[in-house]
Amino acid sequence: MSSPLQHDRIPLLAETDILVAGAGSAGCCAALAASASGRHRVLLVERYGFAGGSSTQMLDTFYGFFTPGEFPRKVVGGLPDRVVDTLDRAGAIFLRPNTYGAGTGVNYNPERLKLVWDELLAAAGVRVLLHATLVDARAGADGGLREVIISTKRGFFRIAARRFIDASGDADLCHLAGFPCEKAGELEPAQTLTTIFRMSNVDLAAYEAAGGRKMLVQRMTEAVERGTHALPRKTGSLHPMNAVGCISTVAVRVADVDATDFEQLAAAEAEGRRQAFVYEQFFRDCVPGFAAANIIGLSHQIGVRETRRVYGEYRLTREDCLNAARFSDRVLLCGAPIEDHRSLPGGGEETVWGYVPDGGAYDVPYRTLVPRGREETWVVGRCFSATHDAHASCRSMAQTMAMGQAAGTAARLSLEQDCGARAVPVAELQARLRAEGAVLELPAKRAFTAAAEWRKNREAAT
Numbered sequence: 001m002s003s004p005l006q007h008d009r010i011p012l013l014a015e016t017d018i019l020v021a022g023a024g025s026a027g028c029c030a031a032l033a034a035s036a037s038g039r040h041r042v043l044l045v046e047r048y049g050f051a052g053g054s055s056t057q058m059l060d061t062f063y064g065f066f067t068p069g070e071f072p073r074k075v076v077g078g079l080p081d082r083v084v085d086t087l088d089r090a091g092a093i094f095l096r097p098n099t100y101g102a103g104t105g106v107n108y109n110p111e112r113l114k115l116v117w118d119e120l121l122a123a124a125g126v127r128v129l130l131h132a133t134l135v136d137a138r139a140g141a142d143g144g145l146r147e148v149i150i151s152t153k154r155g156f157f158r159i160a161a162r163r164f165i166d167a168s169g170d171a172d173l174c175h176l177a178g179f180p181c182e183k184a185g186e187l188e189p190a191q192t193l194t195t196i197f198r199m200s201n202v203d204l205a206a207y208e209a210a211g212g213r214k215m216l217v218q219r220m221t222e223a224v225e226r227g228t229h230a231l232p233r234k235t236g237s238l239h240p241m242n243a244v245g246c247i248s249t250v251a252v253r254v255a256d257v258d259a260t261d262f263e264q265l266a267a268a269e270a271e272g273r274r275q276a277f278v279y280e281q282f283f284r285d286c287v288p289g290f291a292a293a294n295i296i297g298l299s300h301q302i303g304v305r306e307t308r309r310v311y312g313e314y315r316l317t318r319e320d321c322l323n324a325a326r327f328s329d330r331v332l333l334c335g336a337p338i339e340d341h342r343s344l345p346g347g348g349e350e351t352v353w354g355y356v357p358d359g360g361a362y363d364v365p366y367r368t369l370v371p372r373g374r375e376e377t378w379v380v381g382r383c384f385s386a387t388h389d390a391h392a393s394c395r396s397m398a399q400t401m402a403m404g405q406a407a408g409t410a411a412r413l414s415l416e417q418d419c420g421a422r423a424v425p426v427a428e429l430q431a432r433l434r435a436e437g438a439v440l441e442l443p444a445k446r447a448f449t450a451a452a453e454w455r456k457n458r459e460a461a462t
């Protein structure tokens, strides 16, 4: 795409070996993996003032480490484990066992996680540019991507790099470079957006005694059907946080938004905030345990489930997920179900689920992380190469971290071996991932009950 920016007039800020765009769970892990040998300069660009993306902007539970079911399997390891371990040592995690939905979650303190990302990135020698938004990309004479432009309060800067990893969630880097992308909503309706809100002063014992989640859904349905509170839907969930008497929710829904359009996104932000306070009133009025509760935080921005997805060397499909597909170039596993938050005509929402058979997992091929025909770029996290349905399964943070680990390791390998992304020796990549603790073979089912048990499972798996 043609750029209105005159690159040659923009000062050069840095030359780096590997540039990672976006410091979400995928980008942080990509940067950590890319810098693991200490031989390469790695630069991470993030538009906000802290790392973590959705993991710290709005969420507090890693899903995707475990398959759902009575006897879960732990299907992600390595760097993502190191992130959880670091939180664990600070006393900032607990498990939320679950046999359904996305399976057992690893709940963490998101404010502590901001610090953990800072510390891990600093220890790895990654140069982190916060408050720096990537706004352009330019190719060299041979068509290979060569540099990006960032916008900061000090003005525009150029950064030249040899390898690029797009971890922006919205595929900003690939889009600006003109690589083909699908935009959510073009082929299937886009998933809805959700402002996460947190409440304090909740009497969770009273809530559970009154029936917990079952009672909550019943009260929501009554409120909608009787018209006492203008809730956007009859369902929604809450869970306890890593702080006494506090809960976090997934309840707000805002539909039909192109989240790459800043005006539509701004309207969605305002609508999300409005709905959150409708819920606050509903909780106080209708839900036992919430009479004195109040909102203590809204997510840093409204949660966006999908926007652009890059067309890669392979595109993960619904059939791959539901048939537990095996690929010889696998770089991570995923056992999370397809979880599609769809808006219904005339209002309301349904969540459509599709499970991997027998509590299993499918392989995610390396080729889904390589934009089609590119040699210098990888794409990880929310914008990797998948169809709408496959993305609705493979988007939990354990998987996005594992993608980052795979792409960062591949980028490092491509520099060491002086080869392009498509020529990276996959057997060598897999050997390195295994050596770092990544899970590439489906482990046995195990029973577990607590964080200590999780650690035991992890140690056994690595």
Ligand SMILES: Cc1cc2nc3c(=O)[nH]c(=O)nc-3n(C[C@H](O)[C@H](O)[C@H](O)COP(=O)(O)OP(=O)(O)OC[C@H]3O[C@@H](n4cnc5c(N)ncnc54)[C@H](O)[C@@H]3O)c2cc1C
Pocket: 021, 022, 023, 024, 025, 026, 027, 045, 046, 047, 048, 051, 052, 053, 054, 055, 059, 060, 061, 062, 063, 064, 132, 133, 134, 135, 167, 168, 169, 170, 172, 193, 194, 195, 250, 303, 304, 305, 380, 381, 382, 383, 395, 396, 397, 398, 400
């Ligand atoms: C409402 C909601 C609830 C969810 N619940 C869960 C859950 O409970 N557990 C779970 O595991 N998953 C959950 N998910 C899915 C999960 O949050 C995401 O799929 C995952 O976090 C994506 O990680 P990412 O690193 O790819 O993207 P992000 O976390 O979005 O990170 C992208 C980063 O890039 C930055 N960025 C973007 N554009 C630019 C730019 N141009 N320049 C510089 N920086 C840029 C962003 O600020 C951000 O830090 C949920 C998603 C939503 C929307």
